[in-house]
Amino acid sequence: MSIKSTMLIDKNFTVSEVDPRLYGSFIEHLGRAVYGGIYEPGHPTADENGFRRDALDAIRALNVPIIRYPGGNFVSGYNWEDGVGPKSERKRLLELAWWTTETNEIGTNEFADWAKLVGAEVMMAVNLGTRGIDAARNLVEYCNHPSGSYWSDLRISHGYKEPHRFKTWCLGNEMDGPWQIGAKTAVEYGRLANETAKAMRWVDPSLELVACGSSSSGMSTFADWEATVLDLTYDQVDFLSLHTYYNNNSNDTPNFLARSLDMDQFIDSVASICDYVKAKKRSKKKLMLSLDEWNVWNSIGSSRAEERWQIAPPEFEDVYTLEDALAVGCFLITLLKHADRVKMACIAQLINVIAPITTENGGPLWLQTTYYPYLHASLYGRGTVLQPIVSSPKYDAKDFTDVPYLEAIAVHNEEQGQVTVFAVNRHLSEDMELKVDVRSFGELRLIEHLVLENDDLKAINTKANPNNVVPRAGGQSVIDGGQVSARLGKASWNVIRLQVAGSRG
Ligand code: AHR
Numbered sequence: 001m002s003i004k005s006t007m008l009i010d011k012n013f014t015v016s017e018v019d020p021r022l023y024g025s026f027i028e029h030l031g032r033a034v035y036g037g038i039y040e041p042g043h044p045t046a047d048e049n050g051f052r053r054d055a056l057d058a059i060r061a062l063n064v065p066i067i068r069y070p071g072g073n074f075v076s077g078y079n080w081e082d083g084v085g086p087k088s089e090r091k092r093l094l095e096l097a098w099w100t101t102e103t104n105e106i107g108t109n110e111f112a113d114w115a116k117l118v119g120a121e122v123m124m125a126v127n128l129g130t131r132g133i134d135a136a137r138n139l140v141e142y143c144n145h146p147s148g149s150y151w152s153d154l155r156i157s158h159g160y161k162e163p164h165r166f167k168t169w170c171l172g173n174e175m176d177g178p179w180q181i182g183a184k185t186a187v188e189y190g191r192l193a194n195e196t197a198k199a200m201r202w203v204d205p206s207l208e209l210v211a212c213g214s215s216s217s218g219m220s221t222f223a224d225w226e227a228t229v230l231d232l233t234y235d236q237v238d239f240l241s242l243h244t245y246y247n248n249n250s251n252d253t254p255n256f257l258a259r260s261l262d263m264d265q266f267i268d269s270v271a272s273i274c275d276y277v278k279a280k281k282r283s284k285k286k287l288m289l290s291l292d293e294w295n296v297w298n299s300i301g302s303s304r305a306e307e308r309w310q311i312a313p314p315e316f317e318d319v320y321t322l323e324d325a326l327a328v329g330c331f332l333i334t335l336l337k338h339a340d341r342v343k344m345a346c347i348a349q350l351i352n353v354i355a356p357i358t359t360e361n362g363g364p365l366w367l368q369t370t371y372y373p374y375l376h377a378s379l380y381g382r383g384t385v386l387q388p389i390v391s392s393p394k395y396d397a398k399d400f401t402d403v404p405y406l407e408a409i410a411v412h413n414e415e416q417g418q419v420t421v422f423a424v425n426r427h428l429s430e431d432m433e434l435k436v437d438v439r440s441f442g443e444l445r446l447i448e449h450l451v452l453e454n455d456d457l458k459a460i461n462t463k464a465n466p467n468n469v470v471p472r473a474g475g476q477s478v479i480d481g482g483q484v485s486a487r488l489g490k491a492s493w494n495v496i497r498l499q500v501a502g503s504r505g
Contacts, residue, residue, distance in 0.1 A: 002487070003430050005392040005406040007421070008437040015385035016340035018411065020065040021168075023378040024123065025350040026293060027111075028072030030098055031315030034106050036361045037351035038114055043362060050105075051114055054365040058357050059118045059350065062371075063378050066168065068123040068292055068346045069111050073097035075173050076129025076181040080139050083107020085158055096181055098315065099308045108143065109155075112164045121167065123210075123292070123346070126200075128172030128192055129182030137199040140169070144204045168208045168344070170292065171196055171233075174215035174243065176225050186225045190232030197236035210239040210290045210344075217244065217266045226270060230277040230287070239290040239344065242270055245297035245354075246327060253323050253457060255397040257426045260330035260407060262399075263294070267338045289338075291345040294331060296324045296370065297354045316353050322469050322491070323457040325369035329407075329424045329493040332377040336409045336422070339385045347374055358463075366466035369459070372452050376471070376495045380420040383413030395426075406432060406488075417503020419444065421496040425488035428457070432488040436496075439482030443501035446484075449475030453492035471495075 027033050038059075041050030070078060074097045082091050083104045090104035106114075108124075115122045124143070126136040138151050143164045145152035152163065171193040175184045184192070189212065197209050211233045214222040226240065244266055248256035267289065274287040298318050305313045318324075328347075335345050347370075351357045356371035392406035408423040419441060425432040438444055452471045459469050476487040477496050488494050 008389040010440040019343040021344040024066040024346040026068040026346040026348040032352040035312035066121040125170035186228035211237040243293040258400040258403040293348040329373035417500040436484040447497035449477040450495040451475040
Protein backbone atom coordinates (compact mmCIF):
# COMPACT_ATOMS: atom_id res chain seq x y z
CA MET A 1 0.00 0.00 0.00
CA SER A 2 1.16 3.53 -0.65
CA ILE A 3 -0.26 7.03 -0.55
CA LYS A 4 0.03 9.57 -3.36
CA SER A 5 1.20 13.19 -3.32
CA THR A 6 2.07 15.79 -5.91
CA MET A 7 4.24 18.87 -5.97
CA LEU A 8 4.57 21.53 -8.63
CA ILE A 9 7.61 23.77 -8.71
CA ASP A 10 8.36 26.53 -11.18
CA LYS A 11 11.62 28.43 -11.38
CA ASN A 12 9.69 31.71 -11.49
CA PHE A 13 7.61 31.05 -8.36
CA THR A 14 10.06 31.98 -5.64
CA VAL A 15 9.92 32.57 -1.90
CA SER A 16 13.32 34.21 -1.46
CA GLU A 17 17.04 33.80 -1.68
CA VAL A 18 18.32 31.68 1.18
CA ASP A 19 20.54 33.61 3.56
CA PRO A 20 23.30 31.04 4.25
CA ARG A 21 23.03 32.00 7.92
CA LEU A 22 19.83 29.92 8.01
CA TYR A 23 22.17 26.99 8.62
CA GLY A 24 23.85 28.45 11.67
CA SER A 25 24.48 26.70 14.96
CA PHE A 26 25.32 27.45 18.55
CA ILE A 27 28.07 26.64 21.04
CA GLU A 28 27.60 27.64 24.66
CA HIS A 29 29.80 27.27 27.69
CA LEU A 30 27.50 24.50 28.85
CA GLY A 31 28.17 20.86 29.57
CA ARG A 32 30.80 19.43 27.26
CA ALA A 33 30.14 21.68 24.28
CA VAL A 34 33.34 23.69 24.64
CA TYR A 35 35.43 21.58 27.04
CA GLY A 36 35.47 18.00 25.73
CA GLY A 37 33.61 18.99 22.58
CA ILE A 38 35.62 21.40 20.49
CA TYR A 39 38.53 21.73 22.94
CA GLU A 40 40.37 18.96 24.67
CA PRO A 41 44.13 19.40 24.99
CA GLY A 42 45.66 16.00 25.38
CA HIS A 43 43.10 14.32 23.15
CA PRO A 44 44.84 12.15 20.52
CA THR A 45 43.43 14.35 17.74
CA ALA A 46 44.10 17.72 19.47
CA ASP A 47 45.99 20.34 17.50
CA GLU A 48 48.63 22.61 18.99
CA ASN A 49 45.89 24.82 20.49
CA GLY A 50 43.97 21.95 22.05
CA PHE A 51 41.19 21.88 19.45
CA ARG A 52 39.95 18.41 18.62
CA ARG A 53 40.64 17.74 14.95
CA ASP A 54 37.90 15.10 14.74
CA ALA A 55 35.39 17.76 15.80
CA LEU A 56 36.87 20.27 13.37
CA ASP A 57 36.41 17.78 10.53
CA ALA A 58 32.82 16.88 11.43
CA ILE A 59 31.88 20.55 11.75
CA ARG A 60 33.72 21.65 8.61
CA ALA A 61 31.81 19.04 6.64
CA LEU A 62 28.56 20.77 7.68
CA ASN A 63 29.70 24.07 6.16
CA VAL A 64 28.23 25.95 9.14
CA PRO A 65 28.09 29.64 8.19
CA ILE A 66 27.67 31.21 11.64
CA ILE A 67 27.96 30.02 15.24
CA ARG A 68 26.35 31.76 18.20
CA TYR A 69 28.64 32.16 21.24
CA PRO A 70 29.19 32.14 24.27
CA GLY A 71 25.55 31.56 25.35
CA GLY A 72 22.74 31.01 25.97
CA ASN A 73 21.97 31.40 29.63
CA PHE A 74 25.72 31.40 30.30
CA VAL A 75 26.19 34.83 28.76
CA SER A 76 23.91 36.50 31.30
CA GLY A 77 26.51 36.08 34.04
CA TYR A 78 29.63 36.23 31.89
CA ASN A 79 32.36 38.81 32.25
CA TRP A 80 34.07 38.64 28.89
CA GLU A 81 37.24 40.17 30.34
CA ASP A 82 37.75 36.93 32.34
CA GLY A 83 38.22 35.03 29.08
CA VAL A 84 40.97 37.11 27.46
CA GLY A 85 44.69 37.55 28.11
CA PRO A 86 47.23 35.03 29.35
CA LYS A 87 45.55 31.71 30.13
CA SER A 88 47.65 31.24 33.27
CA GLU A 89 46.03 34.34 34.77
CA ARG A 90 42.45 33.43 34.01
CA LYS A 91 40.12 32.97 36.95
CA ARG A 92 38.14 29.87 37.79
CA LEU A 93 34.69 31.09 38.64
CA LEU A 94 31.38 29.73 39.83
CA GLU A 95 29.05 29.80 36.85
CA LEU A 96 25.50 30.47 37.94
CA ALA A 97 23.51 29.61 34.81
CA TRP A 98 24.46 25.94 34.98
CA TRP A 99 26.00 25.69 38.49
CA THR A 100 29.40 24.62 37.21
CA THR A 101 32.96 25.91 37.51
CA GLU A 102 34.11 27.88 34.48
CA THR A 103 37.86 27.69 33.93
CA ASN A 104 37.88 30.41 31.27
CA GLU A 105 40.48 28.47 29.28
CA ILE A 106 38.45 29.30 26.19
CA GLY A 107 37.29 32.85 25.65
CA THR A 108 36.56 35.26 22.82
CA ASN A 109 39.93 35.07 21.05
CA GLU A 110 40.25 31.30 21.19
CA PHE A 111 36.71 30.92 19.94
CA ALA A 112 37.43 33.33 17.08
CA ASP A 113 40.47 31.22 16.17
CA TRP A 114 38.42 28.06 16.27
CA ALA A 115 35.56 29.53 14.22
CA LYS A 116 38.08 30.54 11.57
CA LEU A 117 39.28 26.95 11.41
CA VAL A 118 35.75 25.73 10.63
CA GLY A 119 35.04 28.62 8.27
CA ALA A 120 32.19 30.08 10.33
CA GLU A 121 31.33 33.63 11.37
CA VAL A 122 30.77 34.25 15.07
CA MET A 123 27.40 35.53 16.29
CA MET A 124 28.46 37.17 19.55
CA ALA A 125 26.11 37.64 22.47
CA VAL A 126 26.56 40.36 25.09
CA ASN A 127 25.62 40.09 28.74
CA LEU A 128 22.50 42.10 29.48
CA GLY A 129 21.78 40.08 32.63
CA THR A 130 24.37 41.18 35.16
CA ARG A 131 25.98 43.81 32.93
CA GLY A 132 25.02 46.35 30.33
CA ILE A 133 26.05 49.20 28.05
CA ASP A 134 29.61 49.62 29.24
CA ALA A 135 30.71 45.99 29.06
CA ALA A 136 29.01 45.60 25.68
CA ARG A 137 30.54 48.65 24.04
CA ASN A 138 33.96 47.73 25.44
CA LEU A 139 33.63 44.26 24.00
CA VAL A 140 32.80 45.69 20.57
CA GLU A 141 35.83 47.97 20.86
CA TYR A 142 38.01 45.02 21.93
CA CYS A 143 36.80 42.79 19.10
CA ASN A 144 36.24 45.15 16.20
CA HIS A 145 38.16 48.39 16.59
CA PRO A 146 41.45 48.28 14.65
CA SER A 147 43.80 49.95 17.17
CA GLY A 148 44.68 53.12 19.06
CA SER A 149 42.21 52.75 21.93
CA TYR A 150 42.53 51.03 25.29
CA TRP A 151 40.42 47.96 24.46
CA SER A 152 41.62 47.49 20.89
CA ASP A 153 45.24 47.84 22.02
CA LEU A 154 44.57 45.32 24.77
CA ARG A 155 43.42 42.86 22.11
CA ILE A 156 46.61 43.54 20.16
CA SER A 157 48.66 42.98 23.31
CA HIS A 158 46.89 39.61 23.63
CA GLY A 159 48.30 38.62 20.26
CA TYR A 160 45.45 39.62 17.95
CA LYS A 161 46.67 42.42 15.73
CA GLU A 162 43.76 42.18 13.34
CA PRO A 163 40.29 42.92 14.70
CA HIS A 164 37.85 40.01 14.68
CA ARG A 165 35.23 42.09 12.84
CA PHE A 166 32.28 40.22 14.32
CA LYS A 167 29.24 41.51 12.49
CA THR A 168 26.24 39.89 14.16
CA TRP A 169 25.54 40.48 17.87
CA CYS A 170 22.77 39.30 20.18
CA LEU A 171 21.59 41.81 22.75
CA GLY A 172 21.41 39.37 25.66
CA ASN A 173 19.70 36.02 25.83
CA GLU A 174 16.16 34.99 26.83
CA MET A 175 15.81 38.00 29.09
CA ASP A 176 12.12 37.19 29.72
CA GLY A 177 12.92 33.88 31.45
CA PRO A 178 12.83 33.77 35.28
CA TRP A 179 15.72 31.26 35.08
CA GLN A 180 17.88 33.91 33.44
CA ILE A 181 20.51 35.65 35.57
CA GLY A 182 19.23 39.23 35.66
CA ALA A 183 15.87 38.48 33.99
CA LYS A 184 13.92 41.60 33.07
CA THR A 185 10.49 42.86 32.24
CA ALA A 186 9.93 43.79 28.61
CA VAL A 187 10.21 47.49 29.44
CA GLU A 188 13.40 47.03 31.46
CA TYR A 189 14.93 44.93 28.71
CA GLY A 190 13.70 47.07 25.83
CA ARG A 191 15.19 50.24 27.29
CA LEU A 192 18.51 48.55 28.10
CA ALA A 193 18.73 46.81 24.73
CA ASN A 194 18.04 50.05 22.89
CA GLU A 195 20.67 52.05 24.77
CA THR A 196 23.21 49.23 24.51
CA ALA A 197 22.56 48.92 20.78
CA LYS A 198 23.13 52.66 20.32
CA ALA A 199 26.47 52.57 22.10
CA MET A 200 27.61 49.42 20.31
CA ARG A 201 26.76 50.97 16.95
CA TRP A 202 28.58 54.17 17.85
CA VAL A 203 31.71 52.03 18.26
CA ASP A 204 31.03 50.05 15.08
CA PRO A 205 28.22 51.23 12.77
CA SER A 206 28.45 48.09 10.65
CA LEU A 207 26.97 45.80 13.33
CA GLU A 208 23.80 43.78 12.84
CA LEU A 209 21.91 43.51 16.09
CA VAL A 210 19.43 40.95 17.36
CA ALA A 211 16.93 41.81 20.09
CA CYS A 212 15.61 39.06 22.35
CA GLY A 213 12.16 37.81 21.58
CA SER A 214 10.43 35.48 24.02
CA SER A 215 12.30 32.38 25.11
CA SER A 216 9.40 30.36 23.72
CA SER A 217 5.89 30.90 22.43
CA GLY A 218 4.73 29.12 25.60
CA MET A 219 5.78 32.01 27.85
CA SER A 220 2.80 33.79 29.40
CA THR A 221 4.27 37.09 28.22
CA PHE A 222 4.70 35.90 24.63
CA ALA A 223 3.52 38.41 22.02
CA ASP A 224 3.26 41.27 24.54
CA TRP A 225 6.98 40.88 25.16
CA GLU A 226 7.76 41.13 21.44
CA ALA A 227 5.48 44.13 20.92
CA THR A 228 6.86 46.03 23.92
CA VAL A 229 10.50 45.24 23.23
CA LEU A 230 10.17 46.26 19.59
CA ASP A 231 8.32 49.40 20.52
CA LEU A 232 11.42 50.38 22.51
CA THR A 233 14.12 49.11 20.13
CA TYR A 234 12.71 49.08 16.59
CA ASP A 235 15.04 51.65 15.07
CA GLN A 236 18.16 50.20 16.67
CA VAL A 237 17.85 46.51 15.82
CA ASP A 238 17.83 44.41 12.66
CA PHE A 239 16.50 41.09 13.94
CA LEU A 240 14.20 39.72 16.58
CA SER A 241 15.10 36.33 18.04
CA LEU A 242 12.84 33.28 18.32
CA HIS A 243 13.68 30.22 20.40
CA THR A 244 11.81 26.94 20.15
CA TYR A 245 12.51 23.37 21.21
CA TYR A 246 10.32 20.30 20.74
CA ASN A 247 10.28 16.81 22.22
CA ASN A 248 8.49 13.52 21.90
CA ASN A 249 8.37 12.76 25.59
CA SER A 250 4.73 11.72 25.35
CA ASN A 251 5.80 9.18 22.72
CA ASP A 252 3.17 10.30 20.22
CA THR A 253 5.14 10.26 16.98
CA PRO A 254 2.41 11.51 14.58
CA ASN A 255 1.93 14.51 16.88
CA PHE A 256 5.67 15.01 17.28
CA LEU A 257 6.26 15.01 13.53
CA ALA A 258 3.52 17.63 13.19
CA ARG A 259 5.40 20.04 15.50
CA SER A 260 6.85 21.86 12.52
CA LEU A 261 3.34 23.27 12.04
CA ASP A 262 3.81 24.92 15.41
CA MET A 263 7.14 26.36 14.30
CA ASP A 264 5.42 27.62 11.16
CA GLN A 265 2.73 29.33 13.23
CA PHE A 266 5.30 30.76 15.64
CA ILE A 267 7.24 32.35 12.78
CA ASP A 268 4.06 33.80 11.26
CA SER A 269 2.98 35.23 14.60
CA VAL A 270 6.31 36.90 15.35
CA ALA A 271 6.52 38.30 11.81
CA SER A 272 3.04 39.78 12.32
CA ILE A 273 4.10 41.43 15.57
CA CYS A 274 7.14 42.92 13.84
CA ASP A 275 4.89 44.27 11.11
CA TYR A 276 2.43 45.65 13.65
CA VAL A 277 5.21 47.68 15.27
CA LYS A 278 6.46 48.71 11.82
CA ALA A 279 3.00 50.03 10.98
CA LYS A 280 2.64 51.75 14.34
CA LYS A 281 5.95 53.52 13.85
CA ARG A 282 5.31 54.29 10.17
CA SER A 283 8.72 52.73 9.65
CA LYS A 284 10.16 51.77 6.29
CA LYS A 285 12.27 49.07 7.91
CA LYS A 286 11.14 45.45 7.76
CA LEU A 287 12.54 43.52 10.69
CA MET A 288 13.99 40.09 9.99
CA LEU A 289 13.85 37.05 12.24
CA SER A 290 16.67 35.10 13.84
CA LEU A 291 15.56 31.66 15.01
CA ASP A 292 18.76 31.43 16.95
CA GLU A 293 17.81 28.44 19.09
CA TRP A 294 15.80 25.57 17.67
CA ASN A 295 16.01 21.80 17.89
CA VAL A 296 14.56 18.65 19.33
CA TRP A 297 15.34 18.66 23.06
CA ASN A 298 14.08 15.55 24.81
CA SER A 299 15.94 16.14 28.09
CA ILE A 300 14.48 19.63 28.42
CA GLY A 301 13.32 20.38 31.92
CA SER A 302 15.78 18.01 33.54
CA SER A 303 17.55 19.94 36.25
CA ARG A 304 21.09 21.23 36.17
CA ALA A 305 23.87 18.86 37.25
CA GLU A 306 23.06 17.39 40.67
CA GLU A 307 26.52 17.94 42.01
CA ARG A 308 27.32 21.64 41.80
CA TRP A 309 30.50 23.29 40.59
CA GLN A 310 31.90 20.49 38.46
CA ILE A 311 33.98 21.43 35.44
CA ALA A 312 32.23 20.67 32.16
CA PRO A 313 30.01 17.84 33.40
CA PRO A 314 27.95 16.05 30.75
CA GLU A 315 24.68 17.94 30.41
CA PHE A 316 21.73 17.55 28.06
CA GLU A 317 23.49 14.88 25.98
CA ASP A 318 20.37 13.83 24.11
CA VAL A 319 20.66 10.71 21.98
CA TYR A 320 18.68 11.30 18.82
CA THR A 321 16.51 8.73 17.08
CA LEU A 322 15.43 8.41 13.48
CA GLU A 323 12.14 10.13 14.34
CA ASP A 324 14.09 13.03 15.85
CA ALA A 325 15.95 13.32 12.55
CA LEU A 326 12.65 13.38 10.67
CA ALA A 327 11.42 16.16 12.95
CA VAL A 328 14.65 18.11 12.34
CA GLY A 329 14.08 17.61 8.61
CA CYS A 330 10.55 19.04 8.94
CA PHE A 331 11.94 22.01 10.89
CA LEU A 332 14.56 22.70 8.23
CA ILE A 333 11.89 22.60 5.53
CA THR A 334 9.79 25.00 7.61
CA LEU A 335 12.71 27.41 7.94
CA LEU A 336 13.19 27.30 4.18
CA LYS A 337 9.50 28.03 3.61
CA HIS A 338 10.07 31.23 5.60
CA ALA A 339 13.38 32.17 3.99
CA ASP A 340 11.93 35.57 3.08
CA ARG A 341 11.71 36.45 6.77
CA VAL A 342 13.98 34.08 8.68
CA LYS A 343 17.45 35.12 7.68
CA MET A 344 19.35 33.46 10.51
CA ALA A 345 18.73 30.28 12.45
CA CYS A 346 20.88 28.23 14.81
CA ILE A 347 20.36 24.58 15.49
CA ALA A 348 21.03 24.42 19.21
CA GLN A 349 23.52 23.23 19.85
CA LEU A 350 26.39 21.91 17.74
CA ILE A 351 28.33 19.43 19.81
CA ASN A 352 27.56 17.23 22.84
CA VAL A 353 24.82 19.48 24.23
CA ILE A 354 21.49 18.71 22.44
CA ALA A 355 23.62 18.28 19.38
CA PRO A 356 24.11 16.41 16.11
CA ILE A 357 27.69 15.53 17.08
CA THR A 358 28.82 13.55 20.12
CA THR A 359 32.30 13.05 21.48
CA GLU A 360 33.73 11.02 24.29
CA ASN A 361 36.39 12.66 26.44
CA GLY A 362 39.64 11.05 25.35
CA GLY A 363 37.68 8.89 22.92
CA PRO A 364 35.98 8.93 19.55
CA LEU A 365 33.41 11.19 17.92
CA TRP A 366 30.24 9.98 16.23
CA LEU A 367 27.43 11.59 14.30
CA GLN A 368 23.88 11.48 15.53
CA THR A 369 20.85 10.87 13.29
CA THR A 370 20.04 14.58 13.25
CA TYR A 371 23.42 15.40 11.72
CA TYR A 372 22.24 14.21 8.33
CA PRO A 373 19.20 16.38 7.53
CA TYR A 374 21.20 19.36 8.81
CA LEU A 375 24.15 18.39 6.58
CA HIS A 376 21.94 17.94 3.51
CA ALA A 377 20.08 21.21 3.98
CA SER A 378 23.30 23.13 4.56
CA LEU A 379 25.02 21.60 1.53
CA TYR A 380 22.14 21.54 -0.95
CA GLY A 381 19.69 24.09 0.39
CA ARG A 382 21.45 27.22 -0.84
CA GLY A 383 20.08 29.35 -3.63
CA THR A 384 16.46 30.39 -4.12
CA VAL A 385 13.59 28.75 -2.31
CA LEU A 386 10.74 27.89 -4.67
CA GLN A 387 7.11 28.20 -3.69
CA PRO A 388 5.71 24.72 -4.24
CA ILE A 389 2.11 23.78 -4.78
CA VAL A 390 1.75 20.62 -2.75
CA SER A 391 -1.12 18.21 -2.64
CA SER A 392 -0.94 15.49 -0.02
CA PRO A 393 -3.30 13.34 2.02
CA LYS A 394 -3.59 14.61 5.57
CA TYR A 395 -4.08 13.33 9.10
CA ASP A 396 -5.21 14.66 12.43
CA ALA A 397 -2.93 14.44 15.44
CA LYS A 398 -3.49 15.28 19.11
CA ASP A 399 -2.57 18.95 18.79
CA PHE A 400 -2.88 19.49 15.04
CA THR A 401 -5.48 18.97 12.35
CA ASP A 402 -4.88 18.60 8.62
CA VAL A 403 -1.25 17.61 8.88
CA PRO A 404 0.03 16.80 5.39
CA TYR A 405 1.85 13.49 5.21
CA LEU A 406 4.22 15.20 2.80
CA GLU A 407 6.42 18.00 4.13
CA ALA A 408 8.43 19.33 1.22
CA ILE A 409 10.23 22.28 -0.31
CA ALA A 410 12.54 22.86 -3.26
CA VAL A 411 15.62 25.05 -3.64
CA HIS A 412 17.05 26.21 -6.96
CA ASN A 413 20.75 26.88 -7.04
CA GLU A 414 21.08 28.78 -10.30
CA GLU A 415 24.83 29.10 -10.07
CA GLN A 416 25.30 25.34 -9.94
CA GLY A 417 22.31 24.61 -12.16
CA GLN A 418 20.79 22.38 -9.52
CA VAL A 419 17.36 21.89 -8.07
CA THR A 420 16.96 20.03 -4.79
CA VAL A 421 13.71 18.71 -3.36
CA PHE A 422 13.71 18.07 0.39
CA ALA A 423 10.85 15.85 1.49
CA VAL A 424 9.69 14.01 4.60
CA ASN A 425 7.07 11.29 4.40
CA ARG A 426 5.36 11.57 7.79
CA HIS A 427 3.37 8.41 7.24
CA LEU A 428 4.62 5.79 9.68
CA SER A 429 3.43 2.72 7.85
CA GLU A 430 2.96 3.57 4.18
CA ASP A 431 5.33 4.59 1.42
CA MET A 432 4.43 7.60 -0.69
CA GLU A 433 4.35 7.93 -4.48
CA LEU A 434 5.44 11.52 -5.10
CA LYS A 435 5.16 13.17 -8.50
CA VAL A 436 6.98 16.47 -8.89
CA ASP A 437 6.18 18.64 -11.90
CA VAL A 438 9.49 20.21 -12.90
CA ARG A 439 8.61 21.19 -16.50
CA SER A 440 9.70 24.81 -16.11
CA PHE A 441 13.33 23.72 -15.79
CA GLY A 442 13.46 21.98 -19.16
CA GLU A 443 15.59 18.88 -19.19
CA LEU A 444 16.78 17.62 -15.81
CA ARG A 445 19.02 14.75 -14.82
CA LEU A 446 18.89 12.95 -11.49
CA ILE A 447 22.12 13.45 -9.54
CA GLU A 448 21.01 11.32 -6.63
CA HIS A 449 18.14 10.60 -4.29
CA LEU A 450 19.43 10.44 -0.72
CA VAL A 451 17.31 8.69 1.89
CA LEU A 452 17.48 8.50 5.67
CA GLU A 453 15.21 5.78 7.03
CA ASN A 454 15.15 2.78 9.33
CA ASP A 455 12.51 0.21 10.20
CA ASP A 456 12.85 1.27 13.80
CA LEU A 457 11.72 4.85 14.51
CA LYS A 458 13.77 4.73 17.70
CA ALA A 459 16.98 3.68 15.93
CA ILE A 460 20.05 5.63 17.09
CA ASN A 461 23.75 5.91 16.39
CA THR A 462 26.10 5.02 19.22
CA LYS A 463 29.82 4.77 19.82
CA ALA A 464 29.59 1.02 19.23
CA ASN A 465 27.31 1.37 16.19
CA PRO A 466 27.89 4.82 14.69
CA ASN A 467 26.54 3.92 11.25
CA ASN A 468 23.20 2.47 12.27
CA VAL A 469 21.23 5.42 10.85
CA VAL A 470 23.07 6.97 7.93
CA PRO A 471 21.80 8.23 4.61
CA ARG A 472 22.11 6.11 1.51
CA ALA A 473 22.03 7.20 -2.10
CA GLY A 474 19.79 5.02 -4.21
CA GLY A 475 16.32 6.24 -3.30
CA GLN A 476 13.83 5.46 -6.04
CA SER A 477 13.36 8.45 -8.37
CA VAL A 478 12.99 8.62 -12.14
CA ILE A 479 12.55 11.63 -14.41
CA ASP A 480 10.37 11.47 -17.45
CA GLY A 481 8.68 14.18 -19.50
CA GLY A 482 9.20 17.01 -16.99
CA GLN A 483 8.08 14.91 -14.06
CA VAL A 484 10.01 13.32 -11.23
CA SER A 485 8.39 10.15 -9.90
CA ALA A 486 9.78 9.27 -6.53
CA ARG A 487 9.00 6.66 -3.94
CA LEU A 488 9.39 8.01 -0.43
CA GLY A 489 9.66 5.23 2.10
CA LYS A 490 7.44 5.35 5.19
CA ALA A 491 8.89 7.67 7.83
CA SER A 492 11.77 8.87 5.70
CA TRP A 493 13.85 11.95 4.95
CA ASN A 494 14.56 12.40 1.23
CA VAL A 495 16.83 14.67 -0.77
CA ILE A 496 16.24 14.51 -4.51
CA ARG A 497 19.06 16.29 -6.30
CA LEU A 498 18.55 17.32 -9.93
CA GLN A 499 20.88 18.85 -12.47
CA VAL A 500 19.60 21.23 -15.12
CA ALA A 501 20.79 20.01 -18.52
CA GLY A 502 23.43 22.20 -20.10
CA SER A 503 24.54 23.71 -16.78
CA ARG A 504 27.87 22.93 -15.20
CA GLY A 505 27.98 20.25 -12.55
O1 AHR B 1 20.47 25.78 24.45
C1 AHR B 1 20.35 25.55 25.83
C2 AHR B 1 19.67 26.68 26.56
O2 AHR B 1 18.34 26.80 26.13
C3 AHR B 1 20.24 28.05 26.34
O3 AHR B 1 21.29 28.33 27.20
C4 AHR B 1 19.08 28.95 26.62
O4 AHR B 1 19.15 30.15 25.91
C5 AHR B 1 17.88 28.11 26.29
O5 AHR B 1 16.94 28.14 27.30
